[in-house]
Amino acid sequence: MPSDCAVIATMHGKESVIAPLLRGALGLRAELPPDFDTDRFGTFSRDVPRTDTPLATARAKIAAAFEHVPYAQIGIASEGSFGPHPQVPFVPCDSELVLLMDRRNGVEVVGHHVTSRTNYAYCVVTESEAAAAFAQGVGFPSHGVIVIGTEDGKSAPLKLLRKNAMTMTGLLAAVAECVALCGAAYLETDMRAHRNPTRMRAIRRATIDLLRRYRSRCPDCGREGFVATEWLTGLPCAACHAPTDRIRAAVSVCAGCGHRRERTSEAAWADPGRCDHCNP
Ligand SMILES: [Zn+2]
Ligand SMILES: [Zn+2]
Known part of the structure; x- marks a missing residue:
């Protein structure tokens, strides 16, 4: 194995x-x-x-x-x-x-x-000039653009869906097909990682x-993934020492053995501007 x-x-x-x-x-x-x-x-x-x-x-x-x-x-x-x-x-x-x-x-x-x-973006176009401008703006052809059919100005992928255009000519042909079918084309950046x-x-x-x-391992049992998952507020105000909503400590708890570590924040005092008493 x-x-x-x-x-x-x-x-x-x-x-x-x-x-x-x-x-x-x-x-x-x-x-x-x-x-x-x-x-x-x-x-x-x-x-x-x-x-x-x-x-x-x-x-x-x-x-x-x-x-x-x-x-x-x-x-x-x-x-x-x-x-x-x-x-x-x-x-x-x-x-x-x-x-x-x-x-x-x-x-x-x-x-x-x-x-x-x-480059996440989308738009609705009816002409090839607007489609080409959108495609250039989002980095096509190194970044993919998907052409989707429309219905009442909204995307309607069941009417048409073309996601593999690699050239401007191919993309504009898909847009023309879509506009002929639906009256408008919904363009969207392809967010699939390889495109x-x-x-x-x-x-x-x-x-x-x-x-x-x-x-990052638990100091007690060595289990991986020992990282802060909880943050405690209440860093005291520098002027009146009342607790504020600033973070005073980060807490890591081992999911394996339950070992708990509290790391206090580097700042000892909170700005009085964050204090409800000094700056209500
Ligand atoms: Zn205060
Ligand atoms: Zn542990």
Whole structure:
């Protein structure tokens, strides 16, 4: 039973960034499940609706990948979600998650990377000039663009769906076909990793975050994934010493042995501007 095998639950080329990091950081040999269809878990390209949370979907992908590669000890899956930035309206945001599951000991570790560096965008067009301008703006052809049918100004993938245009000529032909059929075409950036190098970089960053967390071990039992998961507020006000809503400590709890570590924050006192007593 090869103990150095990690299965990567992907079919969109994500292994090209994940596998070298796994090998370098953990000495693991990555395998892909043969004939693996992650599209059935929901895709960005609208054929299958996405229903679960990204974490639940990643868990389901890993479970399916373990069935394909039964001797793998470790499973990896990645999920991205795209939309408006949670703090900055009108700024699009890519939130990437990479999950590692080690079935020898039940360790589950999640890495994240959230970035506004994404080409995520969509628009409705009726003319090829507007379609070409959109495509150039989002980095086509190095980044994919998907053409979707429309109904009442909304996307209607059941009417038409073309996601494999590699040249401007091919893309504009799909747009013309769509406009002839529906009166307008809904264009969307292709967020599948192999057609989106910008997203691929974000997946790499999330994988690096994952490996950093995984390699942090419990000082008591050595279990991987010993990272802060809870933050305690109540850092005292520098003027009146009353507790504030600032963080005073980060708490790590080992899922294996229950070992608990509280790391107090570097700042000893909170700015009185954050204090309800001094600055109500
Ligand atoms: Zn105060
Ligand atoms: Zn422990």
